[in-house]
Amino acid sequence: MKTQIIVGLMIALLVFPLVSADVIIPTVTKVYFEQNGQPYEGKIDFTVKGYGYSTGMPGSPNFNPDREPGTYTPEVVFSFSSTYDGYGGEIYENYYRNYVHIDYYELEGKTTDGRTFIIRDIDSIPTSCIDANPEENEEYQSCIANLVKPNFVNAEDQPIGTTREDYMGRIWTKGSDGWTSPDAQGTVWGDIIWAETDKEVYAYTEAKKKCEEILDNIYSSEDYYEQECELRFNLDDADWDFTPPEPNKGFWGTIKCFFKRLFGGSC
Numbered sequence: 001m002k003t004q005i006i007v008g009l010m011i012a013l014l015v016f017p018l019v020s021a022d023v024i025i026p027t028v029t030k031v032y033f034e035q036n037g038q039p040y041e042g043k044i045d046f047t048v049k050g051y052g053y054s055t056g057m058p059g060s061p062n063f064n065p066d067r068e069p070g071t072y073t074p075e076v077v078f079s080f081s082s083t084y085d086g087y088g089g090e091i092y093e094n095y096y097r098n099y100v101h102i103d104y105y106e107l108e109g110k111t112t113d114g115r116t117f118i119i120r121d122i123d124s125i126p127t128s129c130i131d132a133n134p135e136e137n138e139e140y141q142s143c144i145a146n147l148v149k150p151n152f153v154n155a156e157d158q159p160i161g162t163t164r165e166d167y168m169g170r171i172w173t174k175g176s177d178g179w180t181s182p183d184a185q186g187t188v189w190g191d192i193i194w195a196e197t198d199k200e201v202y203a204y205t206e207a208k209k210k211c212e213e214i215l216d217n218i219y220s221s222e223d224y225y226e227q228e229c230e231l232r233f234n235l236d237d238a239d240w241d242f243t244p245p246e247p248n249k250g251f252w253g254t255i256k257c258f259f260k261r262l263f264g265g266s267c
Contacts, residue, residue, distance in 0.1 A: 024096055027227040029126055030088045035235040039087035046109035048125050050078035050102040057099055065101060074103050095126065107233060108242065117238035126229035134218040143211035150200035155191040167202035
C-alpha cells in the first residue's frame, strides 16, 4: 500500500507541471434523442466512449500522435456519463481530450424501463458546436453603435492660442509650454494629460466603459459558456438489449482516472 502511495505521488509530480497549462473550455451541451422521427420523451442514463489510443505528451519519448491504422487495437481513451431528462436538456461536459487520438465513439444507454442499448460507429462527439461570442450580444452591439466618436485632433499639433474644453467645463488655452486655464489657477498641463481629459474624448471613453461593462457581466455570468454544443442521437440506429462489459480499471487505470477527473476530464 505504501508503495502504491509513493508511486502515485511520483506520478503527480510528473503530471502537474505538464497538464496544469492545459486549457479547459467551459461548455454547455443540449442533448437530443429521437425515435421514429419524434423527440424521445423518456429518461435515459447514458455513457459516451471514445475508442483510439493515447498519444503520450508532447516532448515525452513515447509521444506518437500519428500511429498507422491497423498497428494498434482501439481502446477506450475518453468517456463521460450523464442523464437525458428531456429533449434539449443541458449537460456540462467539457470534452477534455488532450493527448489522445479517437477513431470512433459509441454510446451506451439505459431507459427508465430498464432496456439497454448501444449506438456504434459515431463519427464525432459532440455532434456539433459553435463558439460563443459575447461581442454579438444585442445589448453590447447597441451600446457600441450609439457611441459618439470625438471630434478630436492631436493636441501636440495644435497651434499656440488654440482653446479646448475639458470634461469639467474648464476652458484651456494652448501656450508655449502646455495648456493653461484661469479656472485651474495657472496649472500647466502637457499635451498627453490634456488630451486624456478633453471633454469629447472623456465622454467617449466613459461611454465605452459602459459597453465594456456589458461584456464583463457576460463573461462573469454563471450562464456564460465558451462553447455551445449539441448531442443528437437517433434511437432507430441503436442495438437494443445490449449488455455492457464490466469495467476493469486496475490500479494504474484508477490512477489515470483520478488525474483525468482532477483536471476536468471524464473517465
